[in-house]
């Protein structure tokens with residue numbers, strides 16, 4: 074048991090925050106979020122070439138770094154702190170999906186392409202009413218010449234920029250995972266306008282899309298999907314924890330400067346106590362996040378099972394979602410009128426808090442997952 | 453960063469578990485799960501005897517250096533010991549103030565003579581200690597203590613006069629550590645001394661205070677020319693505040709993990725009841741039970757982070773500051789959850805004249821958790837000022 078960063082992890086954290094400071098200051102973020110793609114292609118290229126964060130969880134054989142989940146969390150936390158607009162999250166989830174299916178030449182080459190900076194997106198849900206397998210809205214039917222896919226998937230982060238999709242589709246016997254390129258006939262993906270502009274989203278429509286047999290990576294993907302989504306919740310929580318800590322920092326900086334009634338408003342106890350509560354929530358979510366990172370690492374290496382991963386993900390997601398919303402929401406209050414302006418960044422954190430909290434199941438839904446594990450059945 | 457224990461640590465775990473299961477039997481079977489805040493009045497004699505049994509097995513003060521009878525146990529081993537202790541239902545430690553507060557304070561600030569004089573009694577489970585900080589006019593504002601210490605040249609002794617209040621377990625203790633004013637000209641945290649005083653002497657009077665639970669674990673303690681020797685002041689006159697604050701830092705040590713295991717047994721009990729009386733189907737209760745579970749896990753990882761980092765950078769203190777506020781609020785909410793899970797039955801006592809069930813005691817006594825050891829408001833002040841660098845509270849002039 075050693076619940077602190079190794080020297081290498083600490084170095085990675087320092088590098089990550091330095092790099093983010095360089096490519097993702099407020100004006101860079103604001104520029105990227107209103108661009109067509111929703112991210113800055115040049116910083117993405119630098120991230121892929123100089124930082125190589127897209128390769129963190131990719132096996133060495135495919136050109137990756139083969140590091141751990143904790144390392145992945147470290148960089149996502151740094152990115153969340155800066156509201157960085159980036160398709161990295163998508164590619165990491167795709168990486169996890171590709172690692173979880175039976176080995177194949179196609180999966181191997183997709184992992185190589187992820188390392189090369191291609192954007193690969195998991196398209197799995199219509200999110201009605203559920204983010205998991207019940208929400209799958211694409212069907213796959215098998216014929217003489219292979220598979221045909223039809224239907225929709227929604228809320229795909231940076232899907233409009235994806236080179237390739239990993240599509241979860243329902244077939245006669247269960248769920249499968251299929252590969253389709255964005256320029257394939259019948260594949261149509263379009264960005265949707267979102268309240269939080271820092272995390273662009275797209276909808277995917279598939280009309281009679283032909284997929285050759287070898288591009289079906291799994292026909293038994295149901296349990297795997299749950300595990301991949303749990304891992305994704307932990308990754309997203311890293312973004313939320315980063316954002317929560319930054320919301321606190323911005324707010325404390327602001328109240329220290331602002332003077333009313335002849336004193337810094339930071340000296341008012343109502344303000345101090347609110348800030349203390351923000352810190353408690355943010356740091357506790359952070360502790361859960363790092364523990365979840367360790368558990369996900371154990372899951373990746375086969376030491377712990379899906380149940381442990383599921384519990385860790387639900388707990389972390391509930392705590393991080395709530396911590397982010399609380400810190401960003403309270404942050405606006407501590408800013409007073411300027412918190413409502415477009416000019417100050419706290420509103421951007423507030424919007425990202427809301428969009429990440431709702432993504433892949435809100436805190437109430439996550440607590441219900443925990444409740445099920447604790448209260449239902451004999452286990 | 454990882455959460456797995458080494459094979460050697462797991463072996464240590466088995467050793468602890470074996471010893472506990474062999475020893476928590478016979479006369480000690482009844483004390484399993486008893487004692488601790490809210491239940492301190494139970495099985496006192498048995499629990500005192502248990503301290504000595506633990507000591508004979510070498511299981512008190514395991515984190516202390518070997519020279520002072522400890523095992524020099526690593527953080528991991530201390531974590532494991534506390535987990536296994538609670539898992540086995542080890543009773544609330546009557547010796548905890550000595551082991552976790554006084555001992556570390558002596559090790560850090562005491563002279564060799566003081567260590568020789570007091571550590572063995574703590575280590576062996578013979579001497580019980582209590583904490584004499586609060587006074588009627590010094591609660592949250594601890595620096596406002598008025599108890600006086602005057603050095604009597606002819607007898608070469610300190611004479612202590614004044615009143616302490618809320619002194620937990622004073623009625624069971626052999627010694628009390630006291631902060632008292634050595635320099636009446638000085639105000640606030642200046643001019644204080646830190647004294648080690650024997651309870652069994654004519655100048656010390658203990659009066660129990662009955663709590664809302666109907667039982668009495670804390671007391672008023674009156675000092676009327678009580679004496680201690682010239683060697684019984686830690687540091688110099690004037691160092692009292694520094695020592696007192698150092699001691700409070702030890703409160704956030706590994707013992708918190710044992711406390712969490714007790715919390716876990718309470719939560720397990722609440723879950724068991726919820727499943728059996730059907731409230732586990734109530735969506736609102738489900739949310740709250742899940743919330744409690746998540747909070748307890750967060751507490752565990754907060755403390756592991758804090759403990760793992762002890763050897764690390766200075767930012768650690770920052771995260772450690774959230775600990776008290778977090779656990780006390782969590783525990784208080786658990787008490788309310790217990791009542792809501794029990795429903796109407798929560799109101800019914802076990803027996804007259806005021807015999808509370810465990811969960812009723814939990815509910816009532818957890819209201820104290822957010823008060824003692826620094827109230828939640830004071831904790832928030834500390835977090836804001838020391839962790840976040842916000843301005844200090846202004847001091848008034850009223851007395």
Ligand SMILES: Cc1cc2nc3c(=O)[nH]c(=O)nc-3n(C[C@H](O)[C@H](O)[C@H](O)COP(=O)(O)OP(=O)(O)OC[C@H]3O[C@@H](n4cnc5c(N)ncnc54)[C@H](O)[C@@H]3O)c2cc1C
Nearest residue numbers: 583584585586591592618619620820823824825826827829
């Ligand atoms: C069960 C129990 C056991 C205890 N055991 C011991 C013991 O063994 N030894 C010992 O020395 N003491 C002990 N105490 C005393 C305890 O430390 C004090 O009760 C505590 O520090 C609060 O002091 P007070 O009771 O005087 O409340 P006060 O200080 O009068 O506080 C009353 C209220 O005012 C608030 N308040 C005070 N100052 C501020 C401020 N600056 N900003 C905002 N709000 C403020 C408080 O938060 C609280 O809500 C024990 C207390 C309890 C309940």
